[in-house]
Amino acid sequence: MQLIIKILRKPITSTIIAILCGFFVASIILSLAGYNSIQTINVMFNGVFSRPKSIANVIIKSTPIILTGLSVAFAFKTGLFNIGAEGQYIMGTIFAVIMGIQFDFVPYIQVPLVIFSGMIAGALYGGIVGLLKSKFGIHEVITSIMLNWIALYMSNFIANTSVFHKPNTTGTYVINESSFTQVLYKWKTSRAGIAYLKNNSFLSDILLRTDLNYGIIIAIVLAIFISFFLLKTTKGFELRAVGLNNHASEFAGIDVKKNILHSMLIAGALSGLAGALTITGMSPHNISTISVFEGNGLNGLSVALIANSSPIGCIFAGLLFSGLIYGGQSVQSEVGVPSEIINIMIGTIVFFVALTRLIPQLANVFEKKVGKKNAN
Amino acid sequence: MKKVASLIILVFILTSLFAGCVSDSKSSNYQFSIGMVTDTGGINDQSFNTSAWEGLQSLSEDTGAKISYIESKQTTDYTTNLDSFADQNCDLVWAIGFSMSDSILNASKSNPDIKYAIVDNSYGENTPDNVTGVMFRSEETAFLVGYIAGKTTKTDKVGFVGGIEGNIIRQFEYGYRAGVDYAAKELGKNIKTDIQYIETFSDATKAKATTSKMMFDGCDIVFHAAGGAGVGVIEAAKEANKFAIGVDRDQAYLAPNNVLTSAIKNVGEAVKLVSQSMMLGEDISGKTMVYGLKDGCIGIPENNPNLSLEVYENVLEIQQKIMDGDIIPPDTKEAYNTYKSIL
Structure with a gap:
C-alpha cells in the first residue's frame, strides 16, 4: 500500500494515468460516434510507431510545439500567461521568409541570419506585450490576443505583397535553398545521394520521405538550457521570484518591471524561433494566406500545460501532442473518422492530463485510509 | 486497492465490448x-x-x-x-x-x-x-453568368469579387467581363463592370464589406469567385436585397431570393x-x-427561379454557341482585349 501511495505521488505516474484515462474516455466517445474504438486507437498507434518514417515525422512536427510550449512555460514561471505565442510564432515565420527570400548567402551565414531574424522578430513582438505590462500594467492576455490577430493579418499582407507573392498561388515564393535546415538536404537530393539511399531502406525512409531537420536538436538543447537558466542562475531566480510573488520580490529589491519585460522578450524569442525553424526546416518553406490560426502557438499552451510548465517536460509533452496529431491523421485516412471527432479525442486526452493534480490527492485519500487501519 | 483493480478490469471489459461494434469486412477481390x-x-x-x-x-x-x-x-x-x-x-x-x-x-x-x-x-x-x-474552362460558365448579369441589370452596373489574383480566378473575371460586354452589345447600351479582389479565399467578412460597398455604389448584381469567402458576397446581396451570382456549386440555397444563378464548376x-x-x-x-x-463539368443550374424565362432561353442559345465554338470566351487579359476589339 505504501508503495502505491509513493508511486501515485510521483508526477510521472499522474501523467501516465491521465493519458490512459484520456484514451479511455476518447474510446467511449469514438464508440458513441459509431466507430470501432480499439481499431481506431490501434491505427493511431500504428500510424505513429509502425515505421521509422512516422516516428521521424512525429519528431519533426513536435519541434515547433516544443518551442512554443517552452515559451509559454517560461513566461508562466514569471507569472505571465503568454497566449501570444501564436502571434510571436507567426512573426518568426514572416521574418524568416522575408530574409530567406531576399538574401542568398552561403548556408553557414544564411541559416543563422534567417533563424536569428525570426527569433528577434518574435522577441520584439513578445517585448511589446512585456513593455505594455510593465509600464502601464495592461494585462498581457488582452494585448497578446490582439497582437495575435495583427500578426495573422500581417502574414496575409506579406503573402500578398507583390515582392514576395508567387503568382498563381496563395502564398509567397519559397525561401532560397541555402536557408534550408533539413538533414543533408543537398546530398539527399543529389543523384549520388538518391542512388545511395535506394539501397538503404531505413535511411531513405527517414531522410528522403520526410523533412527531417536539425530543429529538434535546437529545441532539446534550449529546453535543457532554459531549465538550467531558471533553476541555477541569478537571473532565473529573479524571474521565478517575480512569478511566485511580485510584491515580495519588489520588497527584496528585484526590479519586477524589468524582469517582466525580459521574460516576455525571451518567451517571444522562443516562439519566433519555432516559426523560423518551421520555415527553414519543413516544406513548403513559405507562408500562405491563412484565415484561422494554424495553432502552433496555441498548441504550445497545451504542451506547457501537460508539462506542468517544466521546460524538460515540454520535450515529452510536445512529442505526445505531435504524436496525437500525426496519429490522428492516419486515423482519418484509414478509419474515416472525421477530424472533429479526432480533435475531441485529442482534447479529451489533454483535458485529463490537465486534471493530473487529482492523482496525488488520491494518494492522500489512500494514506488516510491506511492511517485509519493502522490506528485501529 | 480493490476499487482500483476493479476499475482497471472495468476499463478492459468496456473497451473490449466496443471492439465488437463495427466489424470490418475484408473482401478478397482487388479494390482500386x-x-x-x-x-x-x-x-x-x-x-x-x-x-x-x-x-x-x-x-x-x-x-x-x-x-x-x-x-x-x-x-x-x-x-x-x-x-x-x-x-x-x-x-x-x-x-x-x-x-x-x-x-x-x-x-x-x-x-x-x-x-x-x-x-x-x-x-x-x-x-x-x-x-x-x-x-x-471556367471562362465559359463565367461568360454565361456575365451574359445573364448584363441582361438582368437595371442599374447598368455589375460587379465581380475575386479571391486572390491568379490564372484560375482570372478565367472567371475575363469570361464574366466578356459575357457582360456581349449582353451590353445586344442591348445596345453601356454596362460598367466593377472588378474587386479581396486577396483571400476564406475571409467572408471582407467579402461582405467589399460587396456592400459595390452595391452602395450602384452595382445591382455581383458575381464572386472567392471560394469560401463568397458566402459574404451572398450575405451582402441579401441585406441590400440585390442579386449575387454564386460559384462552383449551385449556391441558391444560401439565399433563395437573392442568388440570381451560379457559375457551376463541378470539381x-x-x-x-x-x-x-x-x-x-x-x-x-x-x-x-x-x-x-x-463535358458537363461546368455550366449554370437548371432551375433559376430568380431569372426571367426570356433571359434563360437566350442563355441556352449562347451556351450552344459556345459549345459549337462560335463564341470563344476569353480567359486572359490579352484574349479579352482581342475579344473586345472584334466585338
Whole structure:
C-alpha cells in the first residue's frame, strides 16, 4: 500500500494515468460516434510507431510545439500567461521568409541570419506585450490576443505583397535553398545521394520521405538550457521570484518591471524561433494566406500545460501532442473518422492530463485510509 | 486497492465490448483505392473540397472503389499527407487545389508507381509521367453568368469579387467581363463592370464589406469567385436585397431570393471522370485534362427561379454557341482585349 501511495505521488505516474484515462474516455466517445474504438486507437498507434518514417515525422512536427510550449512555460514561471505565442510564432515565420527570400548567402551565414531574424522578430513582438505590462500594467492576455490577430493579418499582407507573392498561388515564393535546415538536404537530393539511399531502406525512409531537420536538436538543447537558466542562475531566480510573488520580490529589491519585460522578450524569442525553424526546416518553406490560426502557438499552451510548465517536460509533452496529431491523421485516412471527432479525442486526452493534480490527492485519500487501519 | 483493480478490469471489459461494434469486412477481390488530400480549406468547405469528395463518393457507389481522405490543417501537412497515401499503396492520389502543386511534384518523383492527379493546376509541358492535371474552362460558365448579369441589370452596373489574383480566378473575371460586354452589345447600351479582389479565399467578412460597398455604389448584381469567402458576397446581396451570382456549386440555397444563378464548376464530376478513366486503365497520366461546357463539368443550374424565362432561353442559345465554338470566351487579359476589339 505504501508503495502505491509513493508511486501515485510521483508526477510521472499522474501523467501516465491521465493519458490512459484520456484514451479511455476518447474510446467511449469514438464508440458513441459509431466507430470501432480499439481499431481506431490501434491505427493511431500504428500510424505513429509502425515505421521509422512516422516516428521521424512525429519528431519533426513536435519541434515547433516544443518551442512554443517552452515559451509559454517560461513566461508562466514569471507569472505571465503568454497566449501570444501564436502571434510571436507567426512573426518568426514572416521574418524568416522575408530574409530567406531576399538574401542568398552561403548556408553557414544564411541559416543563422534567417533563424536569428525570426527569433528577434518574435522577441520584439513578445517585448511589446512585456513593455505594455510593465509600464502601464495592461494585462498581457488582452494585448497578446490582439497582437495575435495583427500578426495573422500581417502574414496575409506579406503573402500578398507583390515582392514576395508567387503568382498563381496563395502564398509567397519559397525561401532560397541555402536557408534550408533539413538533414543533408543537398546530398539527399543529389543523384549520388538518391542512388545511395535506394539501397538503404531505413535511411531513405527517414531522410528522403520526410523533412527531417536539425530543429529538434535546437529545441532539446534550449529546453535543457532554459531549465538550467531558471533553476541555477541569478537571473532565473529573479524571474521565478517575480512569478511566485511580485510584491515580495519588489520588497527584496528585484526590479519586477524589468524582469517582466525580459521574460516576455525571451518567451517571444522562443516562439519566433519555432516559426523560423518551421520555415527553414519543413516544406513548403513559405507562408500562405491563412484565415484561422494554424495553432502552433496555441498548441504550445497545451504542451506547457501537460508539462506542468517544466521546460524538460515540454520535450515529452510536445512529442505526445505531435504524436496525437500525426496519429490522428492516419486515423482519418484509414478509419474515416472525421477530424472533429479526432480533435475531441485529442482534447479529451489533454483535458485529463490537465486534471493530473487529482492523482496525488488520491494518494492522500489512500494514506488516510491506511492511517485509519493502522490506528485501529 | 480493490476499487482500483476493479476499475482497471472495468476499463478492459468496456473497451473490449466496443471492439465488437463495427466489424470490418475484408473482401478478397482487388479494390482500386483512391486517396484524396484536401487543402487547408478542409473537407467541409462547401466548395471544391466538398465537391471533389462527393464525386469520389459517387464513384465509390458506382464501382466499389475504396476511397479515403485526409484533411490538411497546415500547409506543412501537404507532404506528409500525400506520403501517407503512398504508404497505403493507393492506386491514385488526388490533390485538391493548386496550392499543393509543388508537393505533388516531389511526391510523384519519389513514388513513380503511384498515379497522382491535381485539381486546378497544369504543369504544361513539364507534367511528370504519373501526374494528371485537371483544369476547367471556367471562362465559359463565367461568360454565361456575365451574359445573364448584363441582361438582368437595371442599374447598368455589375460587379465581380475575386479571391486572390491568379490564372484560375482570372478565367472567371475575363469570361464574366466578356459575357457582360456581349449582353451590353445586344442591348445596345453601356454596362460598367466593377472588378474587386479581396486577396483571400476564406475571409467572408471582407467579402461582405467589399460587396456592400459595390452595391452602395450602384452595382445591382455581383458575381464572386472567392471560394469560401463568397458566402459574404451572398450575405451582402441579401441585406441590400440585390442579386449575387454564386460559384462552383449551385449556391441558391444560401439565399433563395437573392442568388440570381451560379457559375457551376463541378470539381466532383471531373474528379469522378478522371478517376473512372484511370480505373479503366486509360493512359491519361502526364497530361492535363481540360473540362468545359461540353463535358458537363461546368455550366449554370437548371432551375433559376430568380431569372426571367426570356433571359434563360437566350442563355441556352449562347451556351450552344459556345459549345459549337462560335463564341470563344476569353480567359486572359490579352484574349479579352482581342475579344473586345472584334466585338
